[in-house]
Amino acid sequence: MIDIDPESTTYGREIATVRLTGHAQDLALSADGSRGFVTVGDGRTVAVIDTATNTVVGTFVTDADGSTTPYGPLRNVVIAGDTLYVTDYQDGAVYAVTGAPGGAPAAVLT
Numbered sequence: 001m002i003d004i005d006p007e008s009t010t011y012g013r014e015i016a017t018v019r020l021t022g023h024a025q026d027l028a029l030s031a032d033g034s035r036g037f038v039t040v041g042d043g044r045t046v047a048v049i050d051t052a053t054n055t056v057v058g059t060f061v062t063d064a065d066g067s068t069t070p071y072g073p074l075r076n077v078v079i080a081g082d083t084l085y086v087t088d089y090q091d092g093a094v095y096a097v098t099g100a101p102g103g104a105p106a107a108v109l110t
Helices: none
Strands: 024-029 035-040 045-050 055-061 075-080 083-088 093-098 107-109
Touching: 035 075
Parallel strands: 024 075
Antiparallel strands: 024 035, 035 045, 045 055, 075 083, 083 093, 093 107
């Protein structure tokens, strides 16, 4: 984790390491900054990070097969309102996750 608060004395420095089950790909922060959502390099999992404790508090799967390209899974995340969108280049899909992550499975937008 790198401190991105320009008012902080540790701004721009690494302040913590969060262990994931695979390589991190992309990160989206909740509007209040309390949660980070990271796409994991297996091509299917999103890790949920508590930014106060810098720990993984859960994971959920958006893509059952986890297919990847020669360059990796190529997945991105973005939050709009209360919906987390996960793009999947290999599958040509966008997964929409609403409500509490880890609850209902993601809906696939076509």
